[in-house]
Amino acid sequence: MDQLIQQFFNWDIMMRAWPMLLRGLGMTLLICAAVIPLGLLGGLLAALASTSARPWLRWPGMALVDLFRALPPLVLLIFVYAGLPFAGIRLSPFAAVTVAFFLNNSAYYGEIFRAGLISVGQGQTDAARSTGLTARQTLIHVVLPQATRNVLPDLISNTVEVVKLTSIASVVSMGELLHAADLARSVTYNASPLTMAAGIYLLMLWPVVRLLSRYQRQIAV
Amino acid sequence: MSDLDRFIDTFLNGAVLARYAPDILRGVWVTVELSVLIVIAGTALGTLLACIRAYRIAPVSFLIVVYADVFRALPPLVLILLAYFGLPNVGVSLSSFAVLFAILCLTLGAFAEEIVWAGITATDRGQWEAARPTGLGFTQTLVHVVLPQAVRMVIPPLTNRAIAITKMTALGTVIGVPDILNQATTAQSFSGNASPLTLAAVAYVVLFLPFVILSRWLESRFAWRKI
Amino acid sequence: MSKTIMSPAATSPTAAQAGAAPAVARPTLELIGLRKSFGAIEVLRDVSLRVARSEMVFVLGRSGSGKSTMLRCCNRLEEPDAGEILLEGERITGRGVNLDRVRRRIGMVFQNFNLYPHLDARRNVTLALRKVLGQSREEADARAAEALARVGLADRADSYPAQLSGGQQQRVAIARAIALEPAVMLFDEPTSALDPELVGDVLAVMRELKQDGMTMLVVSHEMAFAREAADRVVFMAEGRIVEEGPPEQIFTSPRHESTRAFLSRYSFGQ
Numbered sequence: 001m002d003q004l005i006q007q008f009f010n011w012d013i014m015m016r017a018w019p020m021l022l023r024g025l026g027m028t029l030l031i032c033a034a035v036i037p038l039g040l041l042g043g044l045l046a047a048l049a050s051t052s053a054r055p056w057l058r059w060p061g062m063a064l065v066d067l068f069r070a071l072p073p074l075v076l077l078i079f080v081y082a083g084l085p086f087a088g089i090r091l092s093p094f095a096a097v098t099v100a101f102f103l104n105n106s107a108y109y110g111e112i113f114r115a116g117l118i119s120v121g122q123g124q125t126d127a128a129r130s131t132g133l134t135a136r137q138t139l140i141h142v143v144l145p146q147a148t149r150n151v152l153p154d155l156i157s158n159t160v161e162v163v164k165l166t167s168i169a170s171v172v173s174m175g176e177l178l179h180a181a182d183l184a185r186s187v188t189y190n191a192s193p194l195t196m197a198a199g200i201y202l203l204m205l206w207p208v209v210r211l212l213s214r215y216q217r218q219i220a221v
Numbered sequence: 222m223s224d225l226d227r228f229i230d231t232f233l234n235g236a237v238l239a240r241y242a243p244d245i246l247r248g249v250w251v252t253v254e255l256s257v258l259i260v261i262a263g264t265a266l267g268t269l270l271a272c273i274r275a276y277r278i279a280p281v282s283f284l285i286v287v288y289a290d291v292f293r294a295l296p297p298l299v300l301i302l303l304a305y306f307g308l309p310n311v312g313v314s315l316s317s318f319a320v321l322f323a324i325l326c327l328t329l330g331a332f333a334e335e336i337v338w339a340g341i342t343a344t345d346r347g348q349w350e351a352a353r354p355t356g357l358g359f360t361q362t363l364v365h366v367v368l369p370q371a372v373r374m375v376i377p378p379l380t381n382r383a384i385a386i387t388k389m390t391a392l393g394t395v396i397g398v399p400d401i402l403n404q405a406t407t408a409q410s411f412s413g414n415a416s417p418l419t420l421a422a423v424a425y426v427v428l429f430l431p432f433v434i435l436s437r438w439l440e441s442r443f444a445w446r447k448i
Numbered sequence: 449m450s451k452t453i454m455s456p457a458a459t460s461p462t463a464a465q466a467g468a469a470p471a472v473a474r475p476t477l478e479l480i481g482l483r484k485s486f487g488a489i490e491v492l493r494d495v496s497l498r499v500a501r502s503e504m505v506f507v508l509g510r511s512g513s514g515k516s517t518m519l520r521c522c523n524r525l526e527e528p529d530a531g532e533i534l535l536e537g538e539r540i541t542g543r544g545v546n547l548d549r550v551r552r553r554i555g556m557v558f559q560n561f562n563l564y565p566h567l568d569a570r571r572n573v574t575l576a577l578r579k580v581l582g583q584s585r586e587e588a589d590a591r592a593a594e595a596l597a598r599v600g601l602a603d604r605a606d607s608y609p610a611q612l613s614g615g616q617q618q619r620v621a622i623a624r625a626i627a628l629e630p631a632v633m634l635f636d637e638p639t640s641a642l643d644p645e646l647v648g649d650v651l652a653v654m655r656e657l658k659q660d661g662m663t664m665l666v667v668s669h670e671m672a673f674a675r676e677a678a679d680r681v682v683f684m685a686e687g688r689i690v691e692e693g694p695p696e697q698i699f700t701s702p703r704h705e706s707t708r709a710f711l712s713r714y715s716f717g718q
Binding site for chain 2: 003004007008066067069070071072073074075076078079082083084086087115160161164165166167168170171178181182185189190191194195197198201202205206208209210213
Binding site for chain 1: 520523525548549550551552554555556558560562563564565566575576579580621624625628
């Protein structure tokens with residue numbers, strides 16, 4: 001038992017690792033601030049394409065979404081980070097993470113927005129257009145607010161996944177929370193910094209996960 | 222060399238592909254094996270826990286909820302590193318394959334539990350009330366009446382989640398599981414060429430795209446039935 | 449009142465008095481030879497119709513006779529395959545027509561109300577005023593208050609659609625349309641989704657609109673109302689207008705066989 005506490009909950013080591021982890025957390029939040037808005041925007045565009053009445057927009061839209069839902073994000077990240085330099089495209093870890101997450105998130109947010117757009121009836125568009133609102137105004141003021149509200153739990157749930165997924169940035173030495181914790185682990189030969197990182201993730205995400213369970217989103221949409 | 226030639230030479234180099242294709246194929250086998258095990262064990266675990274929760278024994282339900290919350294809130298990679306690097310120091314030595322399987326199985330189990338539980342609670346109360354007076358016990362009602370309906374309802378979200386989590390087998394690379402990605406990155410560093418990564422990406426797409434399309438189909442079918 | 453679009457109908461109630469008003473020199477709405485098919489099914493086969501200023505024209509017919517499609521062609525929510533539509537003498541079909549400018553001159557009321565559920569009654573009305581007419585918030589709010597008062601819902605401006613009864617929702621939908629001061633109003637079965645006891649309120653609002661001189665084209669099964677309030681009744685069958693005339697004539701001595709069959713079924717129902 002002592003050994004277990006020593007190995008996973010070593011207070012001294014945690015205290016020493018704390019400044020490093022705090023910097024890592026800052027980087028995690030920075031990544032989130034970049035990839036979540038970008039993913040939402042890309043997802044919205046993907047959803048508009050894949051629900052378009054124009055086949056030349058709809059089919060490529062759906063194909064891209066499916067392609068990036070089939071690729072593991074880590075594979076995408078390594079391809080962008082380690083593969084593209086062979087073609088002379090050298091991205092910083094941050095840029096590589098941003099590009100890989102943009103492609104992956106757009107596909108997932110895209111599927112959610114698509115369900116949202118479909119959930120808003122044609123009658124809403126008819127009504128809006130009959131008052132002279134343009135297609136764009138109809139989308140912005142009538143369809144999107146309802147679509148977003150209808151799939152809000154799924155958008156939040158996917159955002160939780162995105163925050164968790166930022167941990168794979170450690171693989172390209174991004175210096176985010178998990179990477180910082182793993183560095184601390186390797187110099188202290190003790191898993192406590194990882195426990196601490198887990199604790200921080202839990203603190204950030206547990207409330208959201210709990211809230212989502214309340215709304216029983218899985219069945220709702 | 223034209224740009225196109227250079228591109229092909231870098232990302233679709235025939236010689237490199239031929240040289241490392243067998244390695245990557247071995248990786249495909251590992252990924253498939255892991256995925257199948259995780260899906261079977263994870264869904265079974267989640268369904269079992271959801272059923273136990275249906276008995277509404279407060280302390281038991283509480284533990285299940287805590288487990289499900291924790292494994293839904295934590296990034297699997299954190300848990301993988303924690304288990305892989307931490308456990309040996311307390312005398313538990315697991316292979317990287319076992320660690321990856323255990324963590325992803327527990328992760329899928331957590332999500333599956335929440336999804337199936339939502340399905341059980343969404344099943345009409347009337348179903349319970351109709352079944353009990355016919356002489357069916359609680360367990361019989363749960364297993365024969367409620368669960369089959371709940372499972373049908375939860376298949377689309379469960380499929381989505383299972384795909385997302387089996388794709389995470391690629392995380393095994395980090396702790397040295399010889400899966401597709403691991404074989405590809407090794408091959409890439411040996412050959413100094415990006416073609417193995419291309420092959421890995423193609424392998425993943427070939428493996429997972431059918432399931433992505435299946436999940437799309439299930440979802441549209443499900444939406445249609447709801448109306 | 450706004451200067452941007454002044455509908456003569458809405459402001460000069462005496463323009464053309466009720467009764468079997470023959471089409472004046474320039475009808476407010478004119479359909480010429482409309483055709484429309486969905487796949488192999490011909491829904492409209494050469495439909496022509498004139499609606500004079502301040503006239504209330506009722507369209508009757510079985511479901512599937514093409515009534516709603518004709519109505520939806522009038523503001524091109526449905527694109528006719530052939531034929532022309534003139535609004536106050538101006539052609540609004542074909543290329544090069546700014547549809548958004550045309551549509552705000554044609555009000556439409558739907559069977560299912562189609563109120564925006566995420567906006568309260570006031571903002572349901574003001575959305576187009578602000579975004580289409582570019583009115584300020586104050587202007588739009590004042591106009592919305594006026595429109596909601598006209599449909600008897602001045603006190604429900606802050607209610608969301610979910611908090612209103614079906615009849616109230618439909619009246620808000622009417623307010624949303626009339627606030628734009630359209631030249632003509634299209635009603636697509638405005639009462640068929642309502643509980644019977646709520647129908648009266650909506651019809652009362654329509655009656656008042658007519659008294660104020662609004663030009664209206666109505667698809668509906670409210671026979672008694674048609675008989676009492678319509679200037680002219682049009683009967684459609686299989687994508688064609690088979691008979692039209694003053695309500696008294698259509699209801700008491702229909703000439704076309706399908707009109708007779710239709711009306712006898714309905715009088716049984718009542």
